Every structure is written in structure tokens, then in C-alpha cells.
Amino acid sequence: MFGGLAKSLFGSSNDRYVKSLGSIVNKINGFEAQIQAMDDETLAQQTARFRERLANGEKLDSLLPEAFATVREASKRVLGMRHFDVQMIGGIVLHRGEIAEMRTGEGKTLVATLATYLNALPGEGVHVITVNDYLARRDAEQMGRIYGFLGLTTGVIVPNVSDGERRQAYAADITYGTNNEFGFDYLRDNMKYDRESMVQRPFAFAIVDEVDSILIDEARTPLIISGPTDDKSDLYLSVDAIVKQLEESDYEKDEKQKSVILTEDGTEKAERLLEAAGLLQGANLYDFENTQVVHHLNQALRANMMFRRDVDYLVKDGKVVIIDEFTGRMMDGRRWSDGLHQATEAKEGVTIEPENQTLASITFQNYFRMYPKLSGMTGTAATEAAEFFDIYKMNVVSIPTNVPVQRVDEEDEFYKTTQDKFLAIARKIREHAERGQPVLVGTVSIEKSELLSEFLTQEKVPHKVLNARYHEMEAHIVAQAGRLGAVTIATNMAGRGTDIQLGGNLEFRMLDEHPELEAGTPEYEAAAEKIRAEITAEKQAVLAAGGLFVLGTERHESRRIDNQLRGRSGRQGDPGLSRFYLSLDDDLLRIFGPDTLFAKMMRSNIADGEAIGSKWLSKAIETAQKKVEARNYDIRKQVVEYDNVMNDQRKVVYEQRADIMDADTVGDVVADMRAETVNAIVGEAVPPNSYPEQWDVAGLTERAAEVLGVEAPVAQWIAEEDGLEAETLEERIRTLADQVVEAKAAELEPTAWTQIEKSILLQNLDHHWKEHLAMLDALRAVIHLRAYAQKTPINEYKQEAFALFERMLGSIREDVTRTLAVANFNFNFTPPPLPELPDFLTSHFDPLTGDDDTWDQDAGSGYLTTRMPPMQMPQPDAQALGEDPAEWVGRVSRNAPCPCGSGLKYKHCHGQL
Structure with a gap:
């Protein structure tokens, strides 16, 4: 009681901390008039002056007010955007190595330019880490204009670029890229054979965008670089055929752990089937000689009994493609580990790719803890503040919005069954869409997206579906989700990188409606002006209809994901509405919820189609979410504990390699x-x-x-x-x-x-x-x-x-x-060339569950398998070899460039077997 009274009188510790930063913001504002008076050339020379002051012993903190004011003015001149005071507070928080929690639409990308510029002045390199390639390219291009104006260089790291381009990007003052690319480059560098071929510089400072997604959700799993092992396709197929003969009474499922174990009767039955197939040595399944068979049997059980098609994976072009559990999106090129992916391929009857062996790995926790200073920004971090401090020693600071939030968050509505719930949702969507209010619907899986789509089709509601099947159109669909009467179904809205603007998005409407026009031409400007007027009028109509209505079809395991969905509505002071629709069949309540007498009474007493609002059920949902969050935190802590053991050894090995090379x-x-x-x-x-x-x-x-x-x-x-x-x-x-x-x-x-x-x-x-x-x-x-x-x-x-x-x-x-x-070395011995690094597969899987939950979210890029760039090989002399490719056999290295000049390796061109 007294704590609540003190908080109402003096504000929370977060409020007091934010208020204390006001004096620094006042200093920044004090420089504004002086910097506004500078011409472009003088303003651009500020960077050289700051660097000179640093060389004379001045600290970054003392440069902060003037440097921030300089960035604000450069942004006004280059992008036409002036940082708000709350954005200045966000910049200070980032500079101090803390996490800035800012609502969706508050301009986090622009906030990052402040701390990035200041920390790039020493010339040690700043890394800005984003969740997808699209954001990395977009932010590097847009924000790079500010840095370029002020005399700093910007690089971007995306998949499928050469080592030379990577080295150049890392040598820039500021480098944008995805978490996976930075981590894999670190691992690859420590597999190189000389310093010159390494691409990264020593770490200095990093800003992590969508910090909760990268340091929490994806940190459950390490980054892995692996190489192929022997083919065991026949074994997978044989074991799969045996597992498909088992009945439900032969095994027990644990949905929380995603595991399946055989019962005593099931074990006996499996032993008889394996013995008949000639796969069992001796009579006992658990004899030492049968260890490998037991492992494959367990993975086949999981693939067949726990992993569902179109929920956990889908089959596309004859391949099993994992669906990300956090975003519902395809992760082409990613594979489950430990034989689980091969077991799923056997289950679906597609080509079985060989397993891979780990060659290098690191967790995100241990990778990011190598940065002397680390900060982050996101719209939702407060629920995981304890973990951010425990693991990364970063405080979470909630930054107030520039304009007060007007969104109305209504109480959850409960239904008895999924069928009743979806029928009610479809009718509610039709009601809001008919009066012109745009609706964004959040679902937890592709299966649910498509089920809801069927209901909406029956209700004759025009809509668009945004999920793993159609992610090529993703940015365009999201950009127009705020138009009058638009209905958009999205599997998950975390880290999409495109704001939902009420009335529509000018840039994407121009791309969709006038792809032939070039920006900057009179024709483009004329078309843009017309569309701009349409958007302004449409926005007023949408505002009158109540703004964006966010409708959640189910609670997610994490409260953060629910908050991310809600945060899409009510950006920058716009009105909005949000509500979640739940049923007693939802996975969260079914698996983690309380199985109490009250819940059983509700199931038996609620009439079909009847909706109730219950504070008790809302509390039960929150309790279930907290349980899952705590469990996931324990998993991540366990991953860190185990990786810390390997991390000490990894440091010794990598330092030894560096010493040898140097x-x-x-x-x-x-x-x-x-x-x-x-x-x-x-x-x-x-x-x-x-x-x-x-x-x-x-x-x-x-x-x-x-x-x-x-x-x-x-x-x-x-x-x-x-x-x-x-x-x-x-x-x-x-x-x-x-x-x-x-x-x-x-x-x-x-x-x-x-x-x-x-x-x-x-x-x-x-x-x-x-x-x-x-x-x-x-x-x-x-x-x-x-x-x-x-x-x-x-x-x-x-x-x-x-x-x-x-x-x-x-x-x-x-x-x-x-x-x-x-070894024998003769007098004319020429030192052997260091071996060429083969094509390695990079992946990011969960060592506890086998789930692969990472992805490069670039819309439609397909850049999801990162291949090791080959070391440079000398070009064979085609004239000396002769023009007939038949004469090249045995005289050209299989890994050398083909003498025909195609640019391919000889083994992939004229040297194909």
C-alpha cells in the first residue's frame, strides 16, 4: 500500500530516471540555435572537430549534447525529420549501454542515429544489428544519408556477399546487418588460415534493434556452422516405417517439452519390429550396441507424433521447410538438428538430406557479451527486464511517447470452442470493416490463419493473409493494412519493419500503382501528389471510424508478443482499439492453464456460441504466460550455463589460432x-x-x-x-x-x-x-x-x-x-597451400528441443542459407591447357575456377562427374 502511495506521489524509479535526463536534453536544445546557423559545409566539418577534441583527451559524454544537436540538424536537412525531445532521451539511454523501450511508431530507427554517430567518432566501428536483411539495407540506406552528410562511412552486411565486401563493410564507421550474419562472420573468421582473410575488427559498441526478439527469443538457440556427414537415408526410412506401425497406447506425449517416450508395451513392440527389420543387435533395445537405433527411433517418434505439417513445418518443392514458432514464417535453408529434420523428411516421403556435424558454434549471449558496450531498443522489453540485467547487465528504460496513447485495450472475450470463437471473430471483423475501420488480425499459426480466412470468406469479407506462404508480398500487405476497411490476417507482427500508416503508405502505393515511374521526375511527383491527397482524405475517414482495430485470435506464450501485436494500433497518438478472443481449446490454456473445477464447470455450463468476460480467466491466462516465460528463461539460462563451459575453451582455441597466425x-x-x-x-x-x-x-x-x-x-x-x-x-x-x-x-x-x-x-x-x-x-x-x-x-x-x-x-x-x-620434405619442397574452406551450412537450432527458431526475415529474399565464401584460387591458364575441355581432366584442380571463364568452380562446370 505504502509503495503504491509513494509511486503516485514521486513516480516510479523509471519515471525519476527519465526525468533526470531532462537536464541533458536542455543542454542539447541549447546548442540548436548555434548549429542551425551553420551552413552545410560548416555543419559537415563538426565530425572533424569532435574527433580532434577526442584526440585531445575529451570524453564522449562531454561531446554528447553538441553531437546530438548536430545529428538532429543534419537529419532535418537531409531527411526532413527533426528528433523529438523524447527521442533525445532514447539516444542518451542507448549511449549509456541500456535498453530503450519505445512504443511502435515512435521512431526508434531515427533514435539510433544519435548514439550511433557519437560512438562512431572514435573510429572503432559501431554495429547496428537488425532482425532482417530488409531492415539492414533500408536503415543503412536511409540513415546512411545522415552519416554521409557528416563525413562518416556506412556499410551493410547481408548474405551472399564476398569476403572482400564484408571486410569493407566492417571497416566502415557504422555497419548495419543481422544478428545471424554478425555471429556467423565471427565463427567463420576463427576458421580462416590467415589474418588478411578475416573480415571483422575488434568489437567496440553495438545497438541491437528489436532487442527482445534477438537477445531473448532467438537466444534460446546457438549459432552453428556445420559440415556434412555420412548418408543414412535407408536407416531413417526403415525406422519411420516402424514408428508408423505404433499405436497411441504405445507412447506418451509431453506437449510442453515436445517429447515422446515409448511405454513398456510400446518398447516391446518396437523391439519386435526392429528385430524383424534386422536393425536390432541382440534382444534388448537399450543395449549399448543399439544406441544409434534408439536415437533414430526417438527422433522418428517426435517427427511423427509431435511435429505437425502446416504448423511446425510445411512441404514446399519436395522439401521440408521449418515454420518459425515466433513469426509463422518459412525458414528456407534452416534445418532441425540431431537427425530430426531427416526423420521429418522420411515421414513426408521427400528426399532425405544428410546430417551435418558441428564445426563451430556460439550462443547469442556469449557473442553479444564480447562487446565492451551493448545497448538495445524495442517496443516491448519490460516483462523481461530481469533477464536483460542478469544475462547482459543492461537496464530497461521505458521512454514516454511523444503524444499520449489513445488506444483502448478492451477485456478478453472467452468462448467454449474454437469454432464458436472464430465465428464470433468473423462477424466482429465484418461489422468493423463495413463501417470503414481497418482490422489487423493476429494468429499464432498458418493453420489458424487459413481457418479464419475460410470463416471470413463465408461471411463475404474481403481480406489479405500475411503468413509463411505469402511472405514475398509481406511489406506491401503490411503497409496498406491501415487503409479504409482493410482486413489483414497476420501470423505474427514482431519485427515486420514496416509501420501500418492509417490511410495507406505513399511509398508502397507508388510502387504498386506506378512501378514504371522514377522517383524525382515530374511525372512521379504529379502522381505522388494525387495519391498523397487521397491518403490524407482516407486517413480522416479511418480516424473517424476509430483508427486501427487489432484483434488477437489467441494469447501467445509470451506477453511480449501480445504487446507487440497491440502496439501496432494507436501509433503516434492515433486512436485505436485492441481485443483478444480466446477459447478453452487454445493451446496456452490447454497445455499450461489450470485444470480446475471452475474451468470444468465453465466447459459444461457455457452454451455454444456464448461469450463471457471473466477476470478469473484473464488472470489464469496471465499466470499461464508467466509460467511459460519462466520456463523459457530457465531454458535460456541452461543454454548459457552449458555454453559458458565451451566458451572458456573456445576463447583459448581462438586466441591460440590468432597467436599462430600473427x-x-x-x-x-x-x-x-x-x-x-x-x-x-x-x-x-x-x-x-x-x-x-x-x-x-x-x-x-x-x-x-x-x-x-x-x-x-x-x-x-x-x-x-x-x-x-x-x-x-x-x-x-x-x-x-x-x-x-x-x-x-x-x-x-x-x-x-x-x-x-x-x-x-x-x-x-x-x-x-x-x-x-x-x-x-x-x-x-x-x-x-x-x-x-x-x-x-x-x-x-x-x-x-x-x-x-x-x-x-x-x-x-x-x-x-x-x-x-x-613427414618427408625434399630440397625443392614448396609449402602446401592452406586447404580451401568447403561450403558450410549455417544453422541456429535449439540443443534442448531440436527446434530451429532463427530466420533472415528479408521479404522474398530467400537468403536463408549462408554459404562459406571460398578462398581465392589462382585462375588456370586456358591457353596452356588447350581449348578442348577433355584435355583439362586431371590437369585442373576441382576447386579451381573453370578455364572456360564461366566464374564457376571447375567441378561445377566442365569438370562435373
Whole structure:
């Protein structure tokens, strides 16, 4: 009670903090007259003056008021947009490394220019991270005009651009791009073989747009770069055929965890079927020899019993395409991990693509925590404020709107069944559309979108559907969703990147109605003026009808997603209306809601088609949402805990790679590895505190020859010297090993030998790191079983992972030593070129559920599979090879450019098998 009284008297802590920033805004406004008086040339020179002041020791904070005023004036002159005072507050919050929560339509994109410009002045690079390629390109182009006017450079990172273009974009003062592209570039850079081919610079400052979507929703899953493994298509098909013979009584489903387990009877039945198919070794399904079969059986069960076509995935052009659970959109090129995608392909009878092996991975949490300063902006962050602080140490600051919000949020309406609910929704939409009020309908899946579309068709309501099937038209549909009487069904409205403007959008109407006209021409301006007048008149009619009506057909698992949908209405002080329609059959209530006597009474007592408003049910919905949010937070925390173990190891490996690439010579590193290998070999054969007669002399001699390339007369040394010490023995073997390598190095040019050492070091490091990742993946899949032994899985994982890492380092040392000692290098030896990096598949999947919930949301781009750009290969001389392609066989590398000049690799052109 007293807390509420204090809040009403003094305001919340957020209100007080925002109010305290008013003094800085006043300072910014104090510079406005002075900066307005500057001509364009003088204004553009401000950047050079600021950089000079920084070089003289001044801090960014002291430059902030004048720098912000400079950006505001540049924006007015270049874009015709002047930052509001609340936008200045947002800019200050971003500069301080906090999250600015600003309502939809409040101009977050423009707000970002303030902090971006200020933090780009030191020249260390600012990354502006968006949720899709469309936004990255659009913002880089539009906001880049401000930066360009002030003398700063802007780059943009999108899929399918070369390493050279990426390097150039990262070298710019400001770089726009998607979270996936930045993360994958980091992983790719740490798979390169020389510094010159790396594209990223050291991290400095990043602003994350739609920060809740990127750092919360997508952070449940790590980024993965993987390569192909062996084909097991027949096994998937055989197991799928067996699973389809099981009945409901043979298994139990857990919809919360999206898992399926066999019952005791089901296990016996599966064993008989597997045995008949010749897939079972022995009689018991859970024998060690059947581990792989059990894994495939479990994935086939999940694919057949838990994953639904047109809800979790759809089949397009003979391929299984995942549907994003947050947006309902297709994720072409993304694949579920761990054989689940292959099991789904077997279920649907389409071509089965081979599995992939992890080569590099990182979570978004650990990627973004590498930035010394990180900030973000979104319309909905307050519900996850605790997580933002716990994981990223960022505070959430709610920025007031420039104009008070006029939207009316009505209470939820409940129906007994989905059928009743959709019938009521269709009639309500028709009622509002007939009086000219635009309606935006939010659904949770494609299935529900199409079901509602059928109801609207029956009610003869014209409408447009925005979901995974039609996302090519997405921006155009969203842009016109505010027109008079428009009805738009959207699977999800998070991060669409196009505002719904009442009366319509001039830019998109020009694109739709006059695609032949070029901007800036008299004809274009004349057509635009006419459409502009139509939009103004139509907007007044829409305002009179009540503004945009947002109708939710179901509550989402997260309150944030509901708020994002609601936030589409009532932008910049426009009137609006929002309401959610629910039924007792909705997934959220059915899976997570309370199964109480009251809920059962409601189910039996509500008449068909009857609607009720219940505060108790509204409270139950909110409680269910909080449960799901807490569960998802636990999942993300668990992902971070496990990845933190790998992150420490990843840092060691990546730093070691960087040191090797930067070093002029790596002879000391190789010598240390050789010394430790000798120590390990001698330690195996010579137990501590033992006598020479207890030593494994034959084993030591054999290992020294195999690994070190030396003939060590150990038996002779023991016979000739009484009381030979183990340390002396180790020293003698090490001297012999050093002599072998030194003799080889003396035969070659020092630079050639250094390149050989670097190449062998990097290739061994990469090979063993890849194997180590596969081991950790397997370990993480089974470590939860330790809980049955009253042990904490994460602690067990840390211990096991550390032991595996130690073993990996030992293997690297031994392999590097063996290769250098045993390999033959002749006098005319030319150092081998570093291997070409193959085409890798990038993905972003959930290690706990197997779900893939990332996407590049660029409308219609199809850029959803990022391929590794190949290293540059020398162009073959076509004249020397002859004109007949038959003569090129065996004389042209399969990965070299084709001599015909097509630009394709030889293996993809005239060298096709």
C-alpha cells in the first residue's frame, strides 16, 4: 500500500530516471540555435572537430549534447525529420549501454542515429544489428544519408556477399546487418588460415534493434556452422516405417517439452519390429550396441507424433521447410538438428538430406557479451527486464511517447470452442470493416490463419493473409493494412519493419500503382501528389471510424508478443482499439492453464456460441504466460550455463589460432609441444618412483619411433648406466627429437619451414576442435541422466568437458609433433597451400528441443542459407591447357575456377562427374 502511495506521489524509479535526463536534453536544445546557423559545409566539418577534441583527451559524454544537436540538424536537412525531445532521451539511454523501450511508431530507427554517430567518432566501428536483411539495407540506406552528410562511412552486411565486401563493410564507421550474419562472420573468421582473410575488427559498441526478439527469443538457440556427414537415408526410412506401425497406447506425449517416450508395451513392440527389420543387435533395445537405433527411433517418434505439417513445418518443392514458432514464417535453408529434420523428411516421403556435424558454434549471449558496450531498443522489453540485467547487465528504460496513447485495450472475450470463437471473430471483423475501420488480425499459426480466412470468406469479407506462404508480398500487405476497411490476417507482427500508416503508405502505393515511374521526375511527383491527397482524405475517414482495430485470435506464450501485436494500433497518438478472443481449446490454456473445477464447470455450463468476460480467466491466462516465460528463461539460462563451459575453451582455441597466425615464427610453440609430448610418452612407460627394470622399455622405444621419428637406444642406456634417472632419459629423447626436426628445418628456407609449421598447427587445431565439439554435443545429450545418480548435470558436464579438453590438447601436441617428425620434405619442397574452406551450412537450432527458431526475415529474399565464401584460387591458364575441355581432366584442380571463364568452380562446370 505504502509503495503504491509513494509511486503516485514521486513516480516510479523509471519515471525519476527519465526525468533526470531532462537536464541533458536542455543542454542539447541549447546548442540548436548555434548549429542551425551553420551552413552545410560548416555543419559537415563538426565530425572533424569532435574527433580532434577526442584526440585531445575529451570524453564522449562531454561531446554528447553538441553531437546530438548536430545529428538532429543534419537529419532535418537531409531527411526532413527533426528528433523529438523524447527521442533525445532514447539516444542518451542507448549511449549509456541500456535498453530503450519505445512504443511502435515512435521512431526508434531515427533514435539510433544519435548514439550511433557519437560512438562512431572514435573510429572503432559501431554495429547496428537488425532482425532482417530488409531492415539492414533500408536503415543503412536511409540513415546512411545522415552519416554521409557528416563525413562518416556506412556499410551493410547481408548474405551472399564476398569476403572482400564484408571486410569493407566492417571497416566502415557504422555497419548495419543481422544478428545471424554478425555471429556467423565471427565463427567463420576463427576458421580462416590467415589474418588478411578475416573480415571483422575488434568489437567496440553495438545497438541491437528489436532487442527482445534477438537477445531473448532467438537466444534460446546457438549459432552453428556445420559440415556434412555420412548418408543414412535407408536407416531413417526403415525406422519411420516402424514408428508408423505404433499405436497411441504405445507412447506418451509431453506437449510442453515436445517429447515422446515409448511405454513398456510400446518398447516391446518396437523391439519386435526392429528385430524383424534386422536393425536390432541382440534382444534388448537399450543395449549399448543399439544406441544409434534408439536415437533414430526417438527422433522418428517426435517427427511423427509431435511435429505437425502446416504448423511446425510445411512441404514446399519436395522439401521440408521449418515454420518459425515466433513469426509463422518459412525458414528456407534452416534445418532441425540431431537427425530430426531427416526423420521429418522420411515421414513426408521427400528426399532425405544428410546430417551435418558441428564445426563451430556460439550462443547469442556469449557473442553479444564480447562487446565492451551493448545497448538495445524495442517496443516491448519490460516483462523481461530481469533477464536483460542478469544475462547482459543492461537496464530497461521505458521512454514516454511523444503524444499520449489513445488506444483502448478492451477485456478478453472467452468462448467454449474454437469454432464458436472464430465465428464470433468473423462477424466482429465484418461489422468493423463495413463501417470503414481497418482490422489487423493476429494468429499464432498458418493453420489458424487459413481457418479464419475460410470463416471470413463465408461471411463475404474481403481480406489479405500475411503468413509463411505469402511472405514475398509481406511489406506491401503490411503497409496498406491501415487503409479504409482493410482486413489483414497476420501470423505474427514482431519485427515486420514496416509501420501500418492509417490511410495507406505513399511509398508502397507508388510502387504498386506506378512501378514504371522514377522517383524525382515530374511525372512521379504529379502522381505522388494525387495519391498523397487521397491518403490524407482516407486517413480522416479511418480516424473517424476509430483508427486501427487489432484483434488477437489467441494469447501467445509470451506477453511480449501480445504487446507487440497491440502496439501496432494507436501509433503516434492515433486512436485505436485492441481485443483478444480466446477459447478453452487454445493451446496456452490447454497445455499450461489450470485444470480446475471452475474451468470444468465453465466447459459444461457455457452454451455454444456464448461469450463471457471473466477476470478469473484473464488472470489464469496471465499466470499461464508467466509460467511459460519462466520456463523459457530457465531454458535460456541452461543454454548459457552449458555454453559458458565451451566458451572458456573456445576463447583459448581462438586466441591460440590468432597467436599462430600473427606470429613471425612458431618454432617456440612447436618445441614446447614436442617437449610436452616427450614428457607424456616417457610418463606412460616410466611409472613414478619406479626402477628401470619396471619400465616399459619396448613400448617406449616403439612410441618414440612412431611419434618422434627417433631410434632411441633406451635398453642400451639402461644397460650402460646404473641408476639411470627418468629425467635424464626424457632429456636424451627430447634432444634426439629436436635434432630430427632441426635437420629437416635446415634443408628448407626458413620462411618455407615456418609456413609448414603454421599450416600443420592450424590444421591439427581445427581438426581436433571439430572432434571435441562433436564429443561435447554427445556429452550434453546424455549428461542429464546423471541426475538419477543424485548428481548435478551441469557440474558433471564441467568436469567431463574439462577432461575432454585436456585430452584434446594432448592429442594436438602429439599429432603436430608426429607430423613434423615423420613427414618427408625434399630440397625443392614448396609449402602446401592452406586447404580451401568447403561450403558450410549455417544453422541456429535449439540443443534442448531440436527446434530451429532463427530466420533472415528479408521479404522474398530467400537468403536463408549462408554459404562459406571460398578462398581465392589462382585462375588456370586456358591457353596452356588447350581449348578442348577433355584435355583439362586431371590437369585442373576441382576447386579451381573453370578455364572456360564461366566464374564457376571447375567441378561445377566442365569438370562435373
